[in-house]
């Protein structure tokens with residue numbers, strides 16, 4: 386568990402981060418979202434003490450981040466940034482091995498870990514281990530950057546706009562991969578983005594920042610349904626809100642008994658996509674299947690009910 | 696095409712090395728070539744000291760001065776590119792610039808009273824001349840490191856020292872080497888003047904030629920110094936290329 390306790394950072398008397406408090410549960414993704422200059426990066430960098438807070442404290446599993454040296458702290462916290470920041474003079478394997486090497490792992494243990502991570506990120510170890518960063522594509526560089534941040538099984542992974550430099554298709558894939566890997570490893574992740582769409586899609590919880598202050602902290606659904614301020618409402622977008630909300634839920638949660646005509650949808654399809662299919666094919670209900678067997682149906686009525694923002 | 700080009704340059708390189716070694720070790724083989732430039736009945740090949748020992752001492756002086764200049768210039772560049780050292784950047788620039796604005800002869804003239812004749816003043820002059828190109832390049836190298844890489848190095852938990860040794864120096868090295876190369880070539884030429892204060896360098900051959908109106912001497916000395924300069928320059932270019940390829944740093 387990560388506890389951020391009334392943390393502030395002043396630059397020349399102006400608060401870049403203003404008394405932010407929040408608690409992050411283990412094995413979840415928390416997304417910090419806000420416009421440019423709202424203090425997201427500063428907040429994130431205070432957690433691994435790349436920026437020293439003016440006041441306040443951060444505790445990781447109950448221990449203050451000031452109870453260990455900066456370098457020890459950082460070696461226990463993964464850090465992945467926009468533009469990956471790989472060492473251009475190190476091979477992929479050596480890049481991933483940086484923190485384990487600093488921690489004095491044996492070379493067999495390091496080699497095993499490097500191969501394990503490369504496989505996890507869908508990079509064939511034999512093919513990629515000995516390449517230099519200049520020999521990788523943008524998406525591959527980004528994956529190696531995240532693999533490096535996870536190498537020593539950190540208590541926490543901090544990511545600052547990690548997908549910012551990727552084009553939309555690779556970016557979408559990277560988000561899906563991050564979700565999958567986070568679930569496989571049970572990692573605790575804090576991710577910064579200015580993209581509300583990304584925040585909604587990735588976050589178990591979303592923290593919205595405005596001018597250095599934390600204005601709302603909750604699940605994506607809570608934020609869409611009950612935006613705390615005008616600013617949050619604008620960020621989640623006026624007319625799109627209901628569609629955004631629908632994209633958060635899979636049809637499996639709304640399956641009811643009964644039959645429906647026509648082509649079926651998978652259980653993990655989002656309500657938003659199901660709605661789109663209903664409208665496109667002119668149906669009032671869709672059959673839902675999972676692993677090839679019929680679960681039931683999802684109706685347009687059920688979808689409509691979920692979309693209504695009270 | 697590309698393959699052919701590589702082959703040709705290798706052949707030229709080997710030929711030049713062979714020519715240089717023979718000139719230095721067996722100068723008499725080339726009497727026929729220098730004869731037309733020697734005074735009638737005068738000596739053709741310089742024999743007051745062996746060309747080999749002059750070359751070795753010439754190269755030794757250049758190497759020693761360049762190594763010391765590299766160590767000092769790079770250390771200075773490291774200091775002034777730290778957050779605490781930036782205040783000293785203008786001062787250190789002025790000092791290294793001064794090394795260059797003095798003509799070499801003036802440095803020699805000033806150094807002789809302090810250090811006596813011979814190697815000492817020459818080393819000082821070569822050292823001072825070598826500082827600036829290395830310092831300027833090292834400053835460039837250390838202040839143009841990729842920001843994301845430096846941020847990551849800090850965020851991953853490398854200490855200051857580890858960042859310097861493992862990231863900053865290796866990444867700045869190709870640019871630093873460019874400075875070293877310039878400075879070595881300047882030193883190879885400047886060292887010839889050292890013989891005016893009795894340092895043992897190839898300049899001795901050239902000056903003897905000038906004093907006795909023996910163009911053959913001037914050519915021998917000049918040719919050897921020139922070949923050394925070309926070949927060493929080329930070797931350092933190759934080394935930089937190797938480093939860049941090895942690091943695969945492509946700034947596109």
Ligand SMILES: Nc1ncnc2c1ncn2[C@@H]1O[C@H](COP(=O)(O)OP(=O)(O)O)[C@@H](O)[C@H]1O
Pocket residue numbers: 396400401419420421422423424425426427428
């Ligand atoms: N080192 C610094 N010195 C002075 N001001 C800073 C510094 N870092 C950030 N700021 C200011 O703090 C505010 C928040 O910056 P930042 O945390 O980078 O925002 P974000 O990541 O949300 O875009 C900005 O107004 C920025 O100008």
Ligand SMILES: [Mg+2]
Pocket residue numbers: 425426427
């Ligand atoms: Mg930022």
